[in-house]
Structures are given as C-alpha cells and as structure tokens.
Amino acid sequence: MGRFKYIICIMLLGLFSCSSQKKLQTEIPFELGNASCQVYSGGLESSGSGIAVKIPVTMDNASDVVMKEIFFRGKQAQVTMEQVDGANYAMAKIPNSKGGSAETTALELGATDAVLSYIENGKLKYTKITGIKEKQPLLYKGKPKN
Known part of the structure; x- marks a missing residue:
C-alpha cells in the first residue's frame, strides 16, 4: 500500500511540473523586425555596463498586448516600449551585475536567441526570437582628468 501511494505521488508530481514550463507561441498578434543587441559600458564605475536589446515591433491590431520581459543570454530584464523616428521598439537593458535566474537557465537558447514574454487578453505568453544581430x-x- 505504501509503495502504491509513492508511485501515485511521483506520477502527480510529473504531471503538474509539465504545466509550469513556458509554451512558446508560434502565431503572435504583432510583427517583430530584425532584433539587435549592443554591449554598453559607462565611463564611470557607477554608470555600469551590460547589454541593450532592441526589437522593432509592429502592433497594428494588438492594442491589448503588453510586453513584459526578455530572457537573453542567461539573464532576464523588463521590456519597455519606446518610439524612435516613428517606429515602435521593445527595448531592454540587461545590466552585467544582475545574475541569471532559474527561469532563464532552464531555457535552452543560443547566443543569438531570446524569449520575449507578453500579456495578451490577461494571459502570459512567450515567443522566441532568433537571429539577434550584435x-x-x-x-x-x-570624466576627463585635469
């Protein structure tokens, strides 16, 4: 009887752990352009350093979509929407001081891949971005020295 309970517990644990994995969306309600990233380093120690990610986004019929986070190179950061020269961009600055999290290390991404999370109709969804140009x-x- 004890062995039966043990087996049932293992099976239930296996079933519920699968639902916590991120499911990537293949069809998204917006269009992504060619993403790029750029390492930055401030001139002062307090300025910090890291990597900036810039993704062109066309959101014609996606007014109910909110960009949340990006998972890139083992780290994650909040995404902000910015308008530059009339075009919309999903932007994120990932400081070097911020360590990787359990969520990002579980994702199997290449150096030019990222996962973008967004909320659509109250549901958190994920899409994969490939070919990010550096x-x-x-x-x-x-500061100049006198």
Missing part, C-alpha cells in the same frame, strides 16, 4: 560595443568615455 552591434559594435558602445563605450562611453569617463
């Missing part, structure tokens, strides 16, 4: 690093100069 631009030349942006190095800010420090």
Whole structure:
C-alpha cells in the first residue's frame, strides 16, 4: 500500500511540473523586425555596463498586448516600449551585475536567441526570437582628468 501511494505521488508530481514550463507561441498578434543587441559600458564605475536589446515591433491590431520581459543570454530584464523616428521598439537593458535566474537557465537558447514574454487578453505568453544581430560595443568615455 505504501509503495502504491509513492508511485501515485511521483506520477502527480510529473504531471503538474509539465504545466509550469513556458509554451512558446508560434502565431503572435504583432510583427517583430530584425532584433539587435549592443554591449554598453559607462565611463564611470557607477554608470555600469551590460547589454541593450532592441526589437522593432509592429502592433497594428494588438492594442491589448503588453510586453513584459526578455530572457537573453542567461539573464532576464523588463521590456519597455519606446518610439524612435516613428517606429515602435521593445527595448531592454540587461545590466552585467544582475545574475541569471532559474527561469532563464532552464531555457535552452543560443547566443543569438531570446524569449520575449507578453500579456495578451490577461494571459502570459512567450515567443522566441532568433537571429539577434550584435552591434559594435558602445563605450562611453569617463570624466576627463585635469
């Protein structure tokens, strides 16, 4: 009887753990352009350094969609929507000081892949972005020494 309970518990644990995995959407209510990333480094120690991710987004009929987070190179960051020269971009700055989380390490992504999370009709969804192009690093100069 004890062995039967043990087997049932293992089976239930297996069933419920599958539902916590992220399911990537193949059809999304918006259009993504060619994403890019750029390493940045501030001139002062307090400025920090990290990587900036920029994704062109066309949201014609997706007014009920809210961008949430990006998972990229073992780290995650909040996404903000910004308008540059009339185009919409999903932007994220991922500081180097921020360590990876359990969620990002569980994702199997290449160096040019990311996962973007968004909320549509109150439900959290995920989509994969591939082929992120890396631009030349942006190095800010420090305060001049007199």
